[in-house]
Amino acid sequence: MTEKHLGKEWIHGLLMIIASLLLLAAAPRKDVFKGAVDLVGEILRYPEYPAAALERNARRVSFWFADKSALKERLDFLEEENTRLRLAWSVGSASHLKQELDRFYGYARVTLREPMSWWSEVRINKGTSDGVFFGAPVLHNGHLVGRVSSSEGNYSWVELITSSSLMVPVVIEETRDLGVVAGDGEGGLWLLYVPEGRTFSEGMTVSTAMVSEALPPGIPVGRLSTETRNSGSAYLAWRVVPGAGLTQLYALEIFGEAVPGGRREGRSP
Template identity: 35%
Template sequence: MPRSIRDVALVVVLLGLCLALIFSYGKKSEIGAAEAVVYRVFRPLEQGVSGVKNKLASLWNNYVYLVGVQQENRALKEELSRLRREKAELAAREAENIRVRKLLDIKTRLEHPSVVAQIIGEDASGWFRTFFIDKGTDDGVFAGMPVTATEGLVGRISRSAANMAQVVLITDSALAVDCRVARTRDRGVLRGALEGGCALRYLSPRAQAQEGDEVITSGLDGVFPSGLPIGRIHAIRMGEQGLFLEALVTPSVDFAALDQVLVILSTRGGFDVQSWTEERP
């Protein structure tokens, strides 16, 4: 018989004797001399086996516990991620609701009918400062109509199709807006500036405009209603010909953050200039 098999058999026999002694010890009130000797010999072995058994049981219980904790942590992380997504969605909806409420508030205060439009795209070429909205001729939106936002004037409809339209921004040099400085009533023509923002040109050399003054539409061009915010002056300089002053204006509207605008539904020919030049009480 191989040695390894004999060793295993011997261990099994010794363990059997040990267990027999342990069980017989519980049934007898006294232990014989031979049994006592055997018990003393195998007691350390029995204690070792019992200790290993207890450690294995403890390790198994710890493993089961850790598996449970990992599953619980995974579930908690998934729940946390879901709650964060829901919070972000709610915040986005709340911000959108606030923007819509502000647009509707402007809509109710305007003297002219208007329609809220969603921005659906930008000019891909990058040569022109324009974007596209989801309203068109089917909604009463035609070329030449003013476009505004909660912060101020955005631009003007340049082209319109059945269900979409193109808007040219006030920062485009091709668009001209008749404006005033709100504080001093100095009048000029606003166009997009090559260095960014806008330039209020043809101001009188005697103009009292200063940095920080607000610029608004005058309503005298027959295109844009009066009083729409444009932006604030951040610099004043002499014009190229040296005949007029020129004010550099930072627009009130953050065009990069826009997603909704308000189209003012004027008549096809623009606003009646006469109605804006009449004296009002």
């Protein structure tokens, strides 16, 4: 009985395989099977849509990050190249400016300006070998900057008018009142020893007076401002706006030559 059932099962299985193969061969030729396949595909499209959309978005995000990384690397490279070009241009411009300034007789380059003595002194690249001696007036844009305080063979030190230790006799051109200008060591310049009763107007010209043999008269120093302060006793101090650009000193003009006998001991460069 068991052998008969096994034989039938084999026969049934074989028949089913044959029927399946026949149906498979006939399916592409039947519209009903094509319709069933299209229907199943349409049904399956909806559950597959989120996965397909997620895949597309993931691919776009991946491409975006790749492009952003490439752009950032390119930008970093361009910034580095720009920095190198600007540095090369600055060095070239500074070298060209140095050569141009060195060509002009009577002009000197500022080679050192220490932060601790910013408003007191600067060092220049001209010295006694260039005819620069102690006491020589130093100008910038036609206005007094200071005086040579010491000089050596190829460099000198210039004491600025904003130094608290340098006092310059001056005259107010419009009124011919005499006074002295001195710095406060912090960038300020003041007209001193003017009686309180005197009245001045803003913008009056201050220039060197014919008092000292070391400084020629008539060198412009600056102009009066309206700011005043009491300097004690019966005198009033007036702030002077320097005509020279004391915050940006690159090239200075040495005005004539002082007497060599007045030379002081030089300083170390």
